[in-house]
Amino acid sequence: MRYALVDTGVWYAMFVADDPFARDIDKKAEVLDRCQVVVPWPTMYETLRTKFVKKKPALQQLRDYLKRPRVQYLDDVLYREQAMELAFSSALLGRRPLSMTDCLIRLIMDDRNVKIDCLATFNERDFVDVCRKQRIEII
Numbered sequence: 001m002r003y004a005l006v007d008t009g010v011w012y013a014m015f016v017a018d019d020p021f022a023r024d025i026d027k028k029a030e031v032l033d034r035c036q037v038v039v040p041w042p043t044m045y046e047t048l049r050t051k052f053v054k055k056k057p058a059l060q061q062l063r064d065y066l067k068r069p070r071v072q073y074l075d076d077v078l079y080r081e082q083a084m085e086l087a088f089s090s091a092l093l094g095r096r097p098l099s100m101t102d103c104l105i106r107l108i109m110d111d112r113n114v115k116i117d118c119l120a121t122f123n124e125r126d127f128v129d130v131c132r133k134q135r136i137e138i139i
Helices: 008-015 026-032 041-047 056-066 080-092 100-110 128-134
Strands: 002-006 035-040 071-074 118-120
Touching: 002 026, 002 100, 008 026, 008 041, 008 056, 026 035, 026 118, 035 041, 035 100, 041 100, 080 100, 100 128
Parallel strands: 002 035, 002 118, 035 071
Antiparallel strands: none
């Protein structure tokens, strides 16, 4: 079984019909259907913001998807402080600014104790280096 980490934008594209990336979601959704989907809590905080929860059909579809047996939630407590510091330092030191959630996803993929085989994202640029280093496929 392959383990897939899912970035926030993929949830929007899968369930919000007017999302700009919705037309490009089919391949990613097909791969995810064959994987154990790993959900870090911060991606849910980003996804379930006010704009999303007002779209009841999308909200119900996401809720149903997350109840699947191949979905597991990953506690982020081990990464929180380091992700926050990385978000500050990446922006303040003149490097590429990264959201705290993206920093957390990067830290999870860099943790050899967490099995991740692929990352579903539309934001390849923010993850390509860590994916290459850890041999994680970007879908």
